[in-house]
Amino acid sequence: TFALGDGVVSTWDDATWILTSSFIIFTMQSGFGLLEAGVVDSKNEVNIMIKNVVDVVFGGISYWMFGYGLSYGTDPGTNPFCGIGHWFVTSKDPDQMGLVYSNFIFQLSFTTTATTIVSGAMAERTKLTSYIIFSFFNTLVYVFPAHWVWADAGFLRQLGCVDVAGCGPVHLLGGVSALVGAAMLRARLGRYDSGKPYNTQPCNPTNSVLGLFMLWWGWLAFNAGSTYGISDGKWKLASKSATVTMIASIAGGVVGILASYATSGKYLVTDIINSVLGALVSITASCALVHPYEGVIIGSLGGLLCMFTPRAVDYFKIDDPVGAFAVHGMGGLWGIVAVGFFVDYDENQNMSNGQRGLLHGGGFYLLGIQPLKYTIGIRMDEIEETLGSDFVEHG
Amino acid sequence: TFALGDGVVSTWDDATWILTSSFIIFTMQSGFGLLEAGVVDSKNEVNIMIKNVVDVVFGGISYWMFGYGLSYGTDPGTNPFCGIGHWFVTSKDPDQMGLVYSNFIFQLSFTTTATTIVSGAMAERTKLTSYIIFSFFNTLVYVFPAHWVWADAGFLRQLGCVDVAGCGPVHLLGGVSALVGAAMLRARLGRYDSGKPYNTQPCNPTNSVLGLFMLWWGWLAFNAGSTYGISDGKWKLASKSATVTMIASIAGGVVGILASYATSGKYLVTDIINSVLGALVSITASCALVHPYEGVIIGSLGGLLCMFTPRAVDYFKIDDPVGAFAVHGMGGLWGIVAVGFFVDYDENQNMSNGQRGLLHGGGFYLLGIQPLKYTIGIRMDEIEETLGSDFVEHG
Amino acid sequence: TFALGDGVVSTWDDATWILTSSFIIFTMQSGFGLLEAGVVDSKNEVNIMIKNVVDVVFGGISYWMFGYGLSYGTDPGTNPFCGIGHWFVTSKDPDQMGLVYSNFIFQLSFTTTATTIVSGAMAERTKLTSYIIFSFFNTLVYVFPAHWVWADAGFLRQLGCVDVAGCGPVHLLGGVSALVGAAMLRARLGRYDSGKPYNTQPCNPTNSVLGLFMLWWGWLAFNAGSTYGISDGKWKLASKSATVTMIASIAGGVVGILASYATSGKYLVTDIINSVLGALVSITASCALVHPYEGVIIGSLGGLLCMFTPRAVDYFKIDDPVGAFAVHGMGGLWGIVAVGFFVDYDENQNMSNGQRGLLHGGGFYLLGIQPLKYTIGIRMDEIEETLGSDFVEHG
Numbered sequence A, B, C: 001t002f003a004l005g006d007g008v009v010s011t012w013d014d015a016t017w018i019l020t021s022s023f024i025i026f027t028m029q030s031g032f033g034l035l036e037a038g039v040v041d042s043k044n045e046v047n048i049m050i051k052n053v054v055d056v057v058f059g060g061i062s063y064w065m066f067g068y069g070l071s072y073g074t075d076p077g078t079n080p081f082c083g084i085g086h087w088f089v090t091s092k093d094p095d096q097m098g099l100v101y102s103n104f105i106f107q108l109s110f111t112t113t114a115t116t117i118v119s120g121a122m123a124e125r126t127k128l129t130s131y132i133i134f135s136f137f138n139t140l141v142y143v144f145p146a147h148w149v150w151a152d153a154g155f156l157r158q159l160g161c162v163d164v165a166g167c168g169p170v171h172l173l174g175g176v177s178a179l180v181g182a183a184m185l186r187a188r189l190g191r192y193d194s195g196k197p198y199n200t201q202p203c204n205p206t207n208s209v210l211g212l213f214m215l216w217w218g219w220l221a222f223n224a225g226s227t228y229g230i231s232d233g234k235w236k237l238a239s240k241s242a243t244v245t246m247i248a249s250i251a252g253g254v255v256g257i258l259a260s261y262a263t264s265g266k267y268l269v270t271d272i273i274n275s276v277l278g279a280l281v282s283i284t285a286s287c288a289l290v291h292p293y294e295g296v297i298i299g300s301l302g303g304l305l306c307m308f309t310p311r312a313v314d315y316f317k318i319d320d321p322v323g324a325f326a327v328h329g330m331g332g333l334w335g336i337v338a339v340g341f342f343v344d345y346d347e348n349q350n351m352s353n354g355q356r357g358l359l360h361g362g363g364f365y366l367l368g369i370q371p372l373k374y375t376i377g378i379r380m381d382e383i384e385e386t387l388g389s390d391f392v393e394h395g
Helices: A008-026 A028-039 A042-072 A097-121 A128-150 A155-159 A167-184 A205-227 A234-264 A269-283 A292-315 A324-342 A365-369 A372-393 B008-039 B042-072 B097-121 B128-150 B155-159 B167-184 B205-227 B234-264 B269-283 B292-315 B324-342 B365-369 B372-393 C008-039 C042-072 C097-121 C128-150 C155-159 C167-184 C205-227 C234-264 C269-283 C292-315 C324-342 C365-369 C372-393
Strands: none
Touching: A008 A028, A008 A097, A008 A205, A008 A234, A008 B008, A008 B205, A008 B234, A008 C008, A028 A042, A028 A097, A028 A205, A028 B205, A042 A097, A042 A128, A042 B205, A042 B234, A042 B269, A097 A128, A097 A167, A097 A205, A097 A324, A097 B234, A128 A155, A128 A167, A167 A269, A167 A324, A205 A234, A205 A269, A205 C008, A205 C042, A234 A269, A234 A292, A234 C008, A234 C042, A234 C097, A269 A292, A269 A324, A269 C042, A292 A324, A324 A365, B008 B042, B008 B097, B008 B205, B008 B234, B008 C008, B008 C205, B008 C234, B042 B097, B042 B128, B042 C205, B042 C234, B042 C269, B097 B128, B097 B167, B097 B205, B097 B324, B097 C234, B128 B155, B128 B167, B167 B269, B167 B324, B205 B234, B205 B269, B234 B269, B234 B292, B269 B292, B269 B324, B292 B324, B324 B365, C008 C042, C008 C097, C008 C205, C008 C234, C042 C097, C042 C128, C097 C128, C097 C167, C097 C205, C097 C324, C128 C155, C128 C167, C167 C269, C167 C324, C205 C234, C205 C269, C234 C269, C234 C292, C269 C292, C269 C324, C292 C324, C324 C365
């Protein structure tokens, strides 16, 4: 569960971990901003940076108003589909306020990350007014799945779904939303006129690679912070998460760099960035529950997948400037399935809810329920599409 | 007080919090540098970055030599106006050195932040030699007020003034110093020749927004770290501080973005940056002691104030390139007054010294003593002006 | 030793410190990237950023495969020269995995920092394919000295060598490797044709100074994290390390800025950056074991040394674009010798292995054994040179 440890001694240690992780996760906003600003034409850099501010500001205010409550509310009426209560998050109880506020700030850092994924895919052709309204309501796309997977009452959690740090609610959903958004908007003018549809190098590669580094380090806090504390056995899982996340991303980079050279004769910057990020997304669901060499497999395949997907997306003339669908959508999808194969039972904190993947003798159950999240992705598109057609197209 | 917890168990936990917060606060130096570098003409970028190095280097050496002692010295002679002792900070006692050095590194991160605020306002027209001498002595402007508000013997502390993370000594003072500095220097050549005095967009907006993001995250450590530990009830206040700081800044951004559009028909980058930063400054004094919805009120008003103030400053042809007075001066002023209205008694650590603000039944006492800090601001100007005329103008 | 505290309570506190430090140390990769990207011609910026990715990716994979084992393996066969075991780092023991993985992630952050130092010196004239192979095997240059100095079985450790945070294995070695690499490669075309061999200002100084700031803050975690925990007396040493590191770097900056003006009549950006970084390198070996005023001496001399060395290197027409040898090589050399003069016995954790430097009554023993590390530097060059001639020149 997401409750902090009951013991008096452990409480503030867990808070130290959660708060520090939250702070580091907020730096991912800068990372996304720079990654995206580096990719777009320099005249649109400022627009993309401001969009990332808007994600925090308007996504944040709606999360505080009703988003957190729909995810983690526990008032009467809370059900497997959504939470009730905690609107306009406030705790006046001196005993409880630590739990409420540390939980809120951590979840807020997740939700702003989730909502910002979409901004890149809609780069260079969305009016800011439309985007502001979109950001405010985009919270709705994230909060229900977060409830299903992480809240005690959530139906996917009760089925035994495993998703350590949000491969489904954050990445798969963000990536699919990005694809829907990109498809609904027309491609940027002239984008597919030339014979070279695949964008091999960002306009400002220094900014993009700096963005990659900032996301990389934020990811360590994202995944290791998702043990949601450090006391008891949680520090062991946090250490494991950090190591497996790093090794998986390294493996993704290794195969991405080699595959880029093998297929194009060059080391394409876009390929390198996408393969590292794709590996990071892929390992997000299982980081605390697989061994490093399994992380190598998950990250390598994730990296390859996310390196080649943009070529396919461009083939269909869907203009996703930053590869948001490739990295978050395809990486997220593979990461969720990988849980069904590789996850092992964890003796320290039972983070896998007693489940084992197919390769660890857990049979097909976990592998079978994990893809339910695809359904989430597809279902939530309908909300997205409604939002999109109302606010983005006619905005 | 600023003493670390007495209990053996809690001591190193508090140190973890204080050191980690200090490290994060040091990144605000990069944030200020980028924010300012983005605003000035590209040929002056390097000058402004080096000024931020000079703030750390020369401001830091004088703080180590005599600044820390004047703030937190406890030797005989220490009085309500200043501390005595701890010159050239060194502790050879194996038992005490942890307390001394963790305190020093935290306070050093505050003082370099305070002194760097001024650098922006003097951008593009101060000789570096003058600025080096100015930086060395500028420490003097900060250390006395820090003593008054935070040291046990400080007279404002004994009167019951409340200032969680330095709205007065850091921001109001920095902002007023910036105004004095900017007014004493002539405006940049040609700055007020055109018909559009208000600078609506930075020269390099990507750098400026990246600077905003870095300051934003540094502020989380600044405000949450000011609980000065994490043990006992402090983790609850740190969690609350982080949440209230974030919500206030979000509210400032919401009203700033809307007000910018309402008044100019555009989303001006400068307005957006100033409204978020202004909200962050405003909430600095009260972050651990108000509820999130009160943070929304404080942040919204702070954001609006700091968005519109630069227009007024430019009206008087005072050339403050980065809006340092608007953000830190006006935001700081409002933040200090807001304490008198909104602060509530805190049962966990008594951070409000038993005080309550007017709206929580505390009467007019707190509201009455808070503005004493204005006096500080105005008093310290005289030192500033002396420094300024000696070193900056005739430097 | 590098073992985590045995006490149950302290274990996860130490893990919090180690993991947080590791995460912050990884940001140094961005710092090196920006510092170097700012120095090189803008058309090579992307190449240098990608090299820093390659360092993490290929240096990281080889460290996981065999590097960590050669440094910290403890299987039968482990000897004073190298460790055996822990290949493809994995721990399936729920009790031990926390120790293994937190140790690994911390050491990984060190090794990627060590390997990236070389990349700058080879900037603008190494093929990426050669560099990839070089990165993979460059790990070998770092892992043996790390064993000698830090592993229980290491011979330098058993002799009583003191090196808190890797002045020898990370900096001296990295710097000497950089010199060897730079000398083997031809100078960049036209580099020494003009009459002004010394590069006084980076092409993109904003990026370089931002890189400096990122390295500065990463260094705090690097040095303070090297207490390798926070429990018992370690928090006192971590606080001292942070303070001494900061004061030494400040002193380096002070003398660097003044010396730059005194010798050239200008404040040269390159001088300022090198003097601050040089001071940071110099203090790395002794940060927890000297007093702040000794840090001022070490940092000042280190800063001067690293400011003037590039002029000498350029005199010999060895083209080291980012001053990697000056900063890491000369700074590292001085830092190691300084240990022999200034280090004092530490009552809290005995980090100096019972040794005292000459100036604290320890006689000549420590001063005598410290220079053994020079031998390391020179020995390892042979590996480097073999690697270099195979992969870099004929690559």
